[in-house]
Amino acid sequence: MRKSILKSLKPDVIVEMLDMAVAFENWNKVMERADMLYQCVQSIHEERQDYQSKGMPTPHVYIERPLVYYYGFSHLMRGMAHQKMGQVDQARASIDQYAELGWMEDLDEVDMQVVQEFRHKAHVNRYVLEIEAGQVQLLEEFVNFLLEHLEEGLAGLKVITEAAVRHRWQIDRVLHVFEDQIQGDGTEMNSSNNDDIYHYCYQRALYEQWMGRPQEAVEFILQAIRLADKLGMDRYFIRCTALLESLREEATAEQIGRYRVMLEGMK
Missing domain, CATH: 1.25.40 (Serine Threonine Protein Phosphatase 5, Tetratricopeptide repeat)
Incomplete structure (x- = not known):
């Protein structure tokens, strides 16, 4: 996608488009929008780096969340789409990408909180992916994890029950x-x-x-x-x-x- 087009896009608008595609379970559209979001934030990040390397103030781009969030969200949505389409290896690769977002430069305390949140999501979603794929040997470990993180309990139990129906557990x-x-x-x-x-x-x-x-x-x-x-x-x-x-x-x-x-x- 050309930079001129990317600069006209707003990350938060693309996030809303992604949420809508998820609601309609249109996984090809989710993949397309996730790639669009990644390219958009990558363009913003590269422009910031370019201005900083020249010692110039970076142009202001209004975004509702830290830039690192949109990187993580694009990988999260891509991973979800791969998972829903049964592409387990690709889903694993996407999880690895949002598990560690600390590679970005000049992350402040708020940014690092976002990095930690995505690291936690990756930990949960690795369990989810493997349970859904039928790895019953991980079931007890996942249950123990959910008991330690009760805020994940309902979503986790939904995953376990669906896997039990699919795999006859x-x-x-x-x-x-x-x-x-x-x-x-x-x-x-x-x-x-x-x-x-x-x-x-x-x-x-x-x-x-x-x-x-x-x-x-x-x-x-x-x-x-x-x-x-x-x-x-x-x-x-x-x-x-x-x-x-x-x-x-x-x-x-x-x-x-x-x-x-x-x-x-x-x-």
């Missing part, structure tokens, strides 16, 4: 360990974690169905339907109702009654 013991931390009845919901809770509930419903506990599966899918409505995500809602309909014959009359009331309330 029995994880009842893991779910029991977390039952006091992650409330299955959804009373801990808030706007910051609704999406994670939705995905956990949906994957937990699939797990309970596989384990031969259809009524437990229905309970989790009812929670997922409620969250899909709260999030305003039609594709989540359609996915949930399809799963519930497949379980209808094994659901209790009371559960089907709640389902009907829920649907009436959403009209």
